[in-house]
Amino acid sequence: MTSETDKSATYTEPGVAGLVSDWAADKQTFDMPWGKIMMWIFLLSDTFIFSIFLTSYMNVRISATDPWPNASEVFALQIFGEYVPLLLIAIMTFILITSSGTMAMAVNYAYRGDIKKTVWLIVATALFGASFVGMQAFEWSKLIEEGVRPWGNPWGASQFGSAFFMITGFHGLHVTAGVIYLLWTARRVGSGYYEGKDLAIVEIAGLYWHFVDLVWVFIFAFFYLW
């Protein structure tokens, strides 16, 4: 909204009184560019999608009468003849957190006006994201080779496979989309498309990327560790 009232609107009042005045006064409710609030609304809807996935996983795991496969053993990797539990998943977790760190710094440098650093930090984030997807592809191929299918697996409850492929697959899809989105953002920022404009666009891309990391925190806890 770009009406006259918006320009004079203030968003200084804190707390509940501020909440009331944000909604009731003659101004736009949210003190941010429209793209940012739209991203937040999208992320809220995405939160519901992932929550439904994880809740249905919880439901089938509670109701399964066959023993649930032990994720710690299923996802173990053999290093120098020894089985290390969840090694690849741990590496993937650290990589995603690192990418979130570089993204946060990219947002920071964008608001400082340091275009060069912003672009390189976004590219670094995208590369970490791409390596995450690569490891996930490796993990999927390994499990498929061992006989995990959406309808069954060698170790126990057949619901394990469908929950695994749905949840990690949907998350991997988000990471892949995020990598493309980030590279596009880096290209536009680097080519001077936003010159003289607000670089909130980087923060909006950052919100999406941090959300992907956030979802992984829950998947890691509930699917791999529980």
Next chain:
Amino acid sequence: MSETAGQQHPIGIYLKIWLLLFVFSAFSYAVDYFQLQGSLRWTLILIFMFLKAGLIVSIFMHVQWERLSLKYVLFLPLFAIAVLITFMAIEGDYTYFTRLFFFGR
């Protein structure tokens, strides 16, 4: 916009949070590595999960510095998810016992 400059904070805070996220991730990995079991395992997993999620949302996604009107939009709907989880947990237990009762396995 009152904050035309957007979210500006010293770079150090991101590095600190980054480090904390690494430490918490290492802790939650250690829970599995040392094969802690039972309620101790579940409590620790949940604690580290919520600590990490909280840091990402409040600092990396800047929610801590956002106005209350946005926070309510983000957090009030989560109540519906809590209700869903509760219902589905009850439902799951019911299905489990029904299966045991009728199929004996």
